[in-house]
Amino acid sequence: MKVKQIKQRGELVWLVDGRVNGKRKRMFFDTGRQAERWLKAEQEDVTEQQWWLNLTNGDRVDLVNAFESSRRESFSLMDAVQGHAVFGRGKTHLRKMTLAEAVGHDGVDRRRKDKENQPEPSGFLGDKSVVGIGKHNLSTLKTQLTNFRDYCGGNTQCLVVSPELIMSWATDGGVHEKNWELNTRDTYIKPVKNLFNWLIRKDVVKENPVLKMEKIIVDPFDPYVLDVEECRKILKLCHEKHFDVLPLLDLNLFCGIRPSETRRLQTGKNRRDNDFDWVDKEVRFKGRKTKTKMPRVVSMSDNCIAWLNCHADLQLPITNANHKWNAFLQDAKKELGYDLWPHDCIRHSFCSYLLRKHEDLGKVALQAGHSESVSMKHYLKLVSKADAEKFWNIYPEDAGTQFQVVAA
Secondary structure, eight states: OEEEEEEETTEEEEEEEEEETTEEEEEEESSHHHHHHHHHHHHHOOHHHHHHHTSOHHHHHHHHHHHHHHHHTTSOHHHHHHHHHHHOTTOOOOOOOBHHHHHOBOOOOTTSSOGGGSOOOBHHHHHHHHTTOOHHHHHHHHHHHHHHHHHHOTTSBGGGOOHHHHHHHHHHTTTTTOOOOHHHHHHHHHHHHHHHHHHHHTTSOSSOGGGGSOOOOOOOOOOOOOOHHHHHHHHHHHHHHOGGGHHHHHHHHHSOOOHHHHTTOOOOSSGGGOOEETTTTEEEEOGGGSTTSSOEEEEOOHHHHHHHTTSTTOOOSOTTHHHHHHHHHHHHHHHHTOSSOOTTHHHHHHHHHHHHHHOOHHHHHHHHTSOHHHHHHHHTTOSOHHHHHHHTTEEESSSSSOEEEOOO
């Protein structure tokens, strides 16, 4: 290190200039004596140099990296150590992860031929695909989260996603800027909340930004219920033009079994392969065949059994059931003069008519496979007792297309 006199801002000062531990160091003094005295003391004090030389190469690299990281984040290394000592005992540091990595992939799509070029399951979608989530639910989840990922940018770090960014995505209508209703916004935000709960468990973020958002006030659910005449019309239409799926409509309308669940039902001579108990008039679901993954027993009404008997030799499951059921719904929509088919209106009709018949929330919840609070919220007194009596007495007169209401 050298001592020299220079001009700084128009004034003469003394400068000590040199390198310490490989880094340049410059100190300014008013007099040459002060500069010489400081340089002498610096040369005699070798404590720091000896401490540094005693460190391993790995420790030196860690110290340098930690120092540079603290400068980038605008706090001192000592602040970081003290903060971790107070808040971080027993915890690991947060990992860096982009939104693209967090959302990930759900694995191989069997519908595509280039299976070898498709990514392996990864991220949140990958975890969901391997724990047994339904294909339809996984597909919906993928659509919602990839929309969020594309809006924010796949290279965006999860740590910088803010409540304002999520709300902006919802109010803009996603990456395609659609005019989402409040219900749609709320529906799309829920999987984002689940994604960040997963990121918390993966030590990527500490907090869920969705929890800091104002709760969206959605309109109360108002299910559409088919009237008795509409029920007759779709039964007649199904019997005449879509006879194969008549058992599915029957079980959906008179037992409240979800369409996806009806497609999993089996008939067979072997008791273990048969989901129907004709003696007790019940459909017995194994847990793996229900939406909620819980076993369920559904009672069959007399008119339900009568409609099932339209098939002389009932065989379930039905081949190509998805396509045939969708074709029936398209024709039913035209028959009733709807622009859009009301969501789950067949099952909602069953729940409403059953609740009006028995006035028992628990019975409806047990039959439909949901909670009593759902029955109370959605189906309480949406139909009259007279209409309920007519509904439960819709029978086929014969194997033809004539229908009549049989008195109770």
